[in-house]
Amino acid sequence: MIRVAIIGASGYTGVESIEIILRHPGAELTYLTALESECGHAEDVFGRLKGRCDMQIEPLDFDKLTGLADAALCCLPHKVSMGFVPKLLDAGLKVIDFSADYRLKDISVYEKFYDVKHTDTANLENAVYGLPELFREQIKGADLIANPGCYPTGAILAIAPLLKEGLIETDSIIVNAVTGASGAGKNPSSKFHFPNMNENLFAYGVGSHRHMPEMEQIAGEIAGSKVRILFQPHAGPFDRGILSTVYCQPKEKVASEQLSQLYQNFYAGEAFVQICSNTPAVKDVAGTNYCHIFVTCVKGKIVSFSAIDNLVKGASGQAIQNMNIVFGLEETLGLK
Numbered sequence: 001m002i003r004v005a006i007i008g009a010s011g012y013t014g015v016e017s018i019e020i021i022l023r024h025p026g027a028e029l030t031y032l033t034a035l036e037s038e039c040g041h042a043e044d045v046f047g048r049l050k051g052r053c054d055m056q057i058e059p060l061d062f063d064k065l066t067g068l069a070d071a072a073l074c075c076l077p078h079k080v081s082m083g084f085v086p087k088l089l090d091a092g093l094k095v096i097d098f099s100a101d102y103r104l105k106d107i108s109v110y111e112k113f114y115d116v117k118h119t120d121t122a123n124l125e126n127a128v129y130g131l132p133e134l135f136r137e138q139i140k141g142a143d144l145i146a147n148p149g150c151y152p153t154g155a156i157l158a159i160a161p162l163l164k165e166g167l168i169e170t171d172s173i174i175v176n177a178v179t180g181a182s183g184a185g186k187n188p189s190s191k192f193h194f195p196n197m198n199e200n201l202f203a204y205g206v207g208s209h210r211h212m213p214e215m216e217q218i219a220g221e222i223a224g225s226k227v228r229i230l231f232q233p234h235a236g237p238f239d240r241g242i243l244s245t246v247y248c249q250p251k252e253k254v255a256s257e258q259l260s261q262l263y264q265n266f267y268a269g270e271a272f273v274q275i276c277s278n279t280p281a282v283k284d285v286a287g288t289n290y291c292h293i294f295v296t297c298v299k300g301k302i303v304s305f306s307a308i309d310n311l312v313k314g315a316s317g318q319a320i321q322n323m324n325i326v327f328g329l330e331e332t333l334g335l336k
């Protein structure tokens with residue numbers, strides 16, 4: 001049994017991770033931590049755990065943690081996370097970090113977009129980007145996984161086959177995506193507050209969203225050359241899910257059937273990527289670790305659609321998929 005500590009267990013991705021580990025046949029929860037103000041019995045903190053999780057959520061004590069867990073799911077906000085991760089690694093744990101602190105390899109880009117000095121560049125160097133469908137081999141031997149952002153997960157899976165095969169122009173990709181309210185975590189800004197989200201749909205982060213450089217970095221690694229992406233996020237009135245529509249210019253004329261076949265081949269054997277024959281929908285993937293993709297050609301452009309659950313394939317599910325790979329377990333354990 002893999003013994004799992006959840007750091008930041010009182011948040012949205014924290015409780016999603018608790019739920020998955022509770023049904024995981026090869027892992028068990030041994031330590032749940034949060035800020036003191038949010039601690040208590042897990043069933044009292046989250047009514048949905050009633051009768052299912054007889055554990056305390058308690059303030060993190062590194063002495064107690066050492067020897068109590070093999071893996072840490074670090075569900076903390078960016079900037080906070082890099083203060084904890086080095087100590088978790090020093091305590092001998094494999095760490096899957098949910099924040100952006102270990103995703104961007106160029107420190108100057110991180111510091112520009114997150115407006116903070118990076119304080120753990122040594123571990124940043126060794127962190128592996130945890131998108132299993134693209135980087136499974138590197139994930140296997142890693143001590144620190146940078147779990148991908150939710151928007152980049154949906155967008156990159158939607159275009160990876162095109163980038164890998166060099167089929168598209170890499171200076172004109174447009175990602176248009178809509179997220180639900182849980183993408184902002186448990187303490188939303190006024191924009192993501194219920195009265196503004198309900199019966200509403202709006203764009204935000206125009207030209208400045210922090211997931212844009214992450215998409216460009218990973219897309220560039222897949223393509224083997226610089227990639228420019230215009231990313232426009234939107235927020236819509238639903239709890240969970242991200243629908244992405246990605247527009248690309250093909251280098252040469254290509255038929256929809258060829259694209260569909262390319263995607264089927266590229267993702268053959270992938271448990272969590274399904275190539276669909278029509279546009280995907282967030283309700284079809286809600287609560288699951290699946291990514292549904294539909295690719296087609298419209299007026300000479302390639303249009304690729306993907307749907308994921310931001311809290312599962314976009315966060316906790318993907319983290320546990322990574323954990324399974326790191327510990328040599330069947331990748332789908334706890335997730336099907």
Ligand SMILES: NC(=O)c1ccc[n+]([C@@H]2O[C@H](COP(=O)([O-])OP(=O)(O)OC[C@H]3O[C@@H](n4cnc5c(N)ncnc54)[C@H](OP(=O)(O)O)[C@@H]3O)[C@@H](O)[C@H]2O)c1
Binds near residue numbers: 010185310
């Ligand atoms: N929500 C998503 O869809 C999503 C998707 C992908 C990645 N992520 C990333 O996953 C991480 C967690 O997101 P979330 O949505 O779960 O956020 P959240 O609901 O706001 O939860 C954050 C957790 O971190 C704790 N925390 C905050 N500041 C802390 C501090 N200074 N010291 C110790 N603990 C602290 C919170 O404790 P309290 O309960 O005491 O506030 C809470 O347990 C973030 O880095 C986020 O960017 C989120």
